[in-house]
Amino acid sequence: MPKLDGWEILARLRKIKKTPVLMLTARDQSRDRVRGLDTGADDYVVKPFDLPELFARLRALIRRSANKSSNIIGIGDVKIDTAARNVLLKDKVMELTAREYALVEFMALHRGEVVTRTQLYEHLFDENDDTFSNLLDVHVSNVRKKLGAEFINAPATDPAYVRTESFLLAAFSGLPKIEVPAAAVGNKPRIFELRTYESHSKKANKKKIEMFNTGEIDIFRRTGLQPVFFGETLAGSKMPSLTYMLTFENMAEREKHWAAFIADPEWKKMSTTPGFTDVEIVSNISNIFLRPASYSQI
Numbered sequence: 687m688p689k690l691d692g693w694e695i696l697a698r699l700r701k702i703k704k705t706p707v708l709m710l711t712a713r714d715q716s717r718d719r720v721r722g723l724d725t726g727a728d729d730y731v732v733k734p735f736d737l738p739e740l741f742a743r744l745r746a747l748i749r750r751s752a753n754k755s756s757n758i759i760g761i762g763d764v765k766i767d768t769a770a771r772n773v774l775l776k777d778k779v780m781e782l783t784a785r786e787y788a789l790v791e792f793m794a795l796h797r798g799e800v801v802t803r804t805q806l807y808e809h810l811f812d813e814n815d816d817t818f819s820n821l822l823d824v825h826v827s828n829v830r831k832k833l834g835a836e837f838i839n840a841p842a843t844d845p846a847y848v849r850t851e852s853f854l855l856a857a858f859s860g861l862p863k864i865e866v867p868a869a870a871v872g873n874k875p876r877i878f879e880l881r882t883y884e885s886h887s888k889k890a891n892k893k894k895i896e897m898f899n900t901g902e903i904d905i906f907r908r909t910g911l912q913p914v915f916f917g918e919t920l921a922g923s924k925m926p927s928l929t930y931m932l933t934f935e936n937m938a939e940r941e942k943h944w945a946a947f948i949a950d951p952e953w954k955k956m957s958t959t960p961g962f963t964d965v966e967i968v969s970n971i972s973n974i975f976l977r978p979a980s981y982s983q984i
Contacts, residue, residue, distance in 0.1 A: 693725055700726035706747045710735070745769060748795065759794045764833060766794045775833055785810050786829050855917025860899035864915045866984050867933040877934050878914065878976040878984075883968050884927045890967040891918070892925035897962050898928075906932075907952050910943035914984055924972075933984075944954060 694898050696707060708729040709722045722730045728750070729743055745757065745768050747948045757769040765774040773790050780788065793801060806822055831838065840846035857863065869876040885891035895918055906913055914931040934940040947953060956962055978984065 695723065696722070696725050696727060706750070708744060708747055710740070750878065759791075761794060761797065764790075764794075766791055773833070780832055782829070782832065783809070785825055786832070789825050789829055813818065819901065851923060853917075853922035854920045855915075856920050858895060858899055858903070858916040858928075860903045861916045862912055864984065865913060867912065867914065869933070869935070870982070870984055871976070871980075874981075875935065876978065877936060877940070878978065879932045879934070879940065880929065880974040880976060881932070882924055882929045882972045884924050884970040884972075885967055886969045888926045890969075891928065893961060893967045895907055895928055897956065897967070898930075901952070901956055902963075905947065905950055905956070907944040909950055909953075910939075911947055 692709060692711065696709070699705065699707070707727045708731060708732065709727040711718070711722070712733045713722075714732040719730050719732075728747055728970070731740060731743060748768065757767060759766040759768065763776045765777075766772075767774070768791060768837055771787055771791075773782055773787060789806065792806065798892060804824065808820065810825070836844040867876055883894055885894060898916060902954050903913065903916065912933050914933055916930040917928065919925050919927045932940075935944070957964070961967075
């Protein structure tokens with residue numbers, strides 16, 4: 687190569703990337719092999735070479751770089767055969783173009799990682815391609831249509847997925863630990879009320895938390911509202927917010943205890959105190975009623 691030889695290029699590459707490297711060269715001396723491997727090459731092949739063996743070595747190199755020991759990569763109903771270079775969906779070979787296959791293989795080998803558009807461009811295209819075009823988006827869309835047809839076209843009677851929502855909460859100082867309901871022993875009948883209070887600002891959210899910690903939780907207990915937990919939302923879809931759970935024997939008991947709470951003189955005074963009124967610190971309240979599963983620990 688002009689100006690730079692393979693050793694120098696490899697040394698520079700190793701300073702910035704961990705890309706697997708196979709050296710293909712006419713230098714067949716033992717010291718050359720040692721130098722190549724010590725410089726950072728993952729494999730070393732001397733000319734002349736057998737083409738099928740070269741391909742096998744490249745596949746092995748790809749597997750090692752992805753911590754794979756087999757030519758088959760399985761992801762749900764999809765199997766990628768890196769030796770045959772094909773993709774099977776429910777054991778049926780899918781018709782993919784060479785670049786569509788390369789896209790699927792690359793994503794499968796980097797499963798669980800964040801893959802950037804730049805990485806995909808570098809893997810799929812060379813310097814002669816127009817990387818500012820929408821070619822990548824076209825290939826991604828085609829792969830989705832071919833491998834995700836059942837998901838995309840799922841009927842309402844057979845939804846393709848179940849919606850889930852996750853929150854990370856920090857316990858209130860006024861209730862630092864979960865309180866397991868007495869009815870949990872023997873799995874007696876009980877219901878739960880999960881309430882979320884959203885606020886327009888973090889300051890307002892902190893004020894509502896202060897309100898619970900400095901008196902409202904005590905009023906709950908005195909009027910028969912039995913808490914399970916109180917938590918400030920650290921991560922979730924409704925922020926800033928707080929979430930708490932109450933437990934009751936049944937809906938009739940719930941109505942009775944909430945009525946007692948609303949009528950409580952101390953609550954009436956607290957809820958009308960400037961800085962503690964709902965209009966100042968709460969923008970929305972949502973309720974979910976639950977029944978425990980047979981294996982519930984609460």
